[in-house]
Amino acid sequence: MNIVEVRNAYKFYGKKKSDHRTVLNQLNLTVSPGSIYGLMGASGCGKTTLLSCIIGMIPLESGRIDVFGKEITHFSLQKNGKRIGYMPQEMALVSDLTVKETIYYFGKIFQMDSDKLRDRYDMLHKLLELPPGDQLIQECSGGQQRRVSFASSMIHDPELLILDEPTVGLDPILREKIWNFILNITRTSKLAIIITTHYIEEARLADRIGLMRNGILLAEDSPSNVMNRMNVDNLEEAFLRLCLRKGVSDEVEDNTQEIIIEDNKNNNNELEMQQTITHRNLKDDKIDNHKKDDDEEDSNMRWRWQIIYAMIIKNILQIKRQPVAIVYLMFLPILQLYLIRYSIGRNPEGLKIGIVDDEILNHQECQVPGLVNAYAEGYTCEVNLISCRFLEKLTDDVGEKVFYTAFDDAFRDAKLGKLSAIIYFDANFTESYDEIKRYPDEAGPQTWKNSVIKVYMDQTDLQIQTFLQRRLYDVYKSYSESILSDCRLPTNLEGIPIVFEEPIFGSLKSDFQPSMVPAFVILSLFNVTASLTVAAFVAERKEGFWNRTLLAGVSTVEMMASHIAINLAVQLLQITEMMIMVYIYYDSHHYGSYGLIVILLLLVGISGLFFGVYISCICTEIMQSHILLLGITQPITVLSGMFWPVEGMPLVLKIISLITPTTYPGISLLNIIQKGYTLADSSVFLGFIVSSSWVILLSYFGLRTLRKKKFSRNT
Ligand SMILES: Nc1ncnc2c1ncn2[C@@H]1O[C@H](COP(=O)(O)OP(=O)(O)OP(=O)(O)O)[C@@H](O)[C@H]1O
DSSP, X not given: OOSEEEEEEEEEEOSSGGGOEEEEEEEEEEEOTTOEEEEEEOTTSSHHHHHHHHTTSSOOSEEEEEETTEEOOTTHHHHHGGGEEXXXXXXXXXXXXXXXXXXXXXXXXXXXXXXXXXXHHHHHHHHTTOOOTXXXXXXXXXXXXXXXXHHHHHTTOXXXXXXXXXXXXXXXXXXXXXXXXXXXXXHXXXXXXXXXXXXXXXXXXXXXXXXXXXXXXXXXXXXXXXXXXXXXXXXXXXXXHHHHHHOSOOSOOSSTTHHHHHHTHHHHXXXXXXXXXXXXXXXXXXXXXXXXXXXXXXXXXXXXHHHHHHHHHHHHHHHHTOHHHHHHHHHHHHHHHHHHHHHSSSOOOSOEEEEEETTSSSGGGGGOTTOOOEEEETTEEEEOOHHHHHHHHSOTTTOEEEEESSHHHXXXXXXXXXXXXXXXXXXXXXXXXXXXXXXXXXXXXXXHHHTSOEEEEOTTOHHHHHHHHHHHHHHHHHHHHHHHHHTTSOTTSSSOSOOOOSOSSSOXXXXXXXXXXXXXXXXXXXXXXXXXXXXXXXXXHHTTHHHHHHHTTOOHHHHHHHXXXXXXXXXXXXXXXXXXXXXXXXXXXXXXXXXXXXXXXXHHHHHHHHHHHHHHHHOSSHHHHHHHHHHHHHHHHHTTSSSSOGXXXXXXXXXXXXXXXXXXXXXXXXHHHHHOOOTTSHHHHHHHHHHHHHHHHXXXXXXXXXXXXXXXXXX
């Protein structure tokens, strides 16, 4: 039985019909056991594409490929993974692993037992003169990395070895060594090797060569036969002559492989006979194989866990070698909550307030010793320079007072941004106040106007404006009460008849943070998990390591499982840190169930993870994935209710906001922490519903896209 049989393989790239670019054109190829097949051809002729089709990485448009007597489909990978060794053209290694860890990783995912793995590693290490086992891949030279990659594809003693340009960039001595090694191994075992190379002459050593050009095989025979037929003594020349016979055009033509047909008529008859026999045998093989497959199923389960375990270890090693990532993962939540604590919601300090008091000539007048602003005389209240009383109550914790004698000067400075507000007292401020109090019925509009404290604010900063307004009301209350008290009048005479009693939830001391922190925790968890997933996935896919792992027979679900395991561990750590911080900083008397909090946060983290998976699958470039990630997480952050209550949004935005993966969970978390609500409360329940729905939705789309695009070359 032939190891590989390619029949009438046809493949094109390009989505639209007008863009179709044929890469394999009715190509036939046969590789028998214990032989080396040298696949040669100029750059871009379709060698890698052909190899990718043989290993089942990409499908053919038409035609058929049989490997080990079975037609290759997308499902063949898991079955064939162990039997095939594939060394891709790119390094496809993880730069943070050592030489030994890399080769052991592949050994483990090829389900080797430890003793055999150790023996094979020692053998390959010696034979390929690999760098020391503890040397990091990133510290290896290009040639050394190539040898590590070669060893990784050989470690499990495969039956078919596919080497895409293994000798490129290596010195002649090492190239010879590799060729001697593969020659030796094919002479002493049934291993079949397909090797592509640009160095046409080195393929002389192969048992059979295929000369490929523009998607077709110009010839397929032993090197000596090809040279004899072309009447030349080297392969370069033979290749050149074959090209000239076929024509110099680079365009792929429809009449495929006519030279082979012409030159190898006898061979083809032989092939066809072989094919018929193979297909007959195949039927019998299929029945046997199905039975064998069932028997293997049980023992496979044990190995599948070993695969996931190997991938988890690899992920841990990668994280361990990235100190910045460890600091980021460990301390980011603490740092952010600390920063929120000390930078958000605190009262603004150092504000400058311009004071223009036309009652006095200069502000020293207010500091005259023994100045009495208000006193009771008989049944009346005598007042004097009460603007000074107001200014006395206006302390530095509200703002620093800057005195001006002319309003225009203060206004000019405010325009220059030097002042946050101007407070103006009219020249008749005290008299007007007095007149209104004594004879309210007789006071004219001008009197009422003069009795008012006029405040001119810089309204560009809402938080500062709100703070100043609130504090000025407090100052006024204190000022008014003190005057009334001096006049022996009830202090609440001029107050607003509304009293804020002990609050149902929260504290009387208005604090911005407790309402903001839950939304922040949810957002932080979602965004950080999504960006970490994008970073890990995109890098692995880009480097080709992802594909290599899949080709070893690992399923996308298993790869996801290893990522989820690591992610859950990191999330639990971050959740614990955040909960401790929240508990220390934002003391609440109504804490709800911790279990509920942890489950909610885990759901949000997992939805972030699948969101990251989805983003990294639909994007073809690292940059693109980060831009898309930002483009989605930023609006989600704005709509999260962290900055402004959802109740203040227009209906459409409100609906969008409430169905994002973070808004409702944020509301739920707030209600659990601040009000001690349970799942019986609809707001908490809805938070869980929204989170779970996103987990289901994103995991479905994430896994589906991952499966669909699992071998996407660009990502
Ligand atoms: N994913 C893809 N989408 C579109 N075109 C592609 C894709 N992959 C390869 N091609 C094109 O198909 C042709 C064959 O590419 P392939 O990588 O198979 O060539 P190759 O013979 O292996 O080249 P090299 O020796 O340089 O590696 C090239 O023109 C290439 O640009």
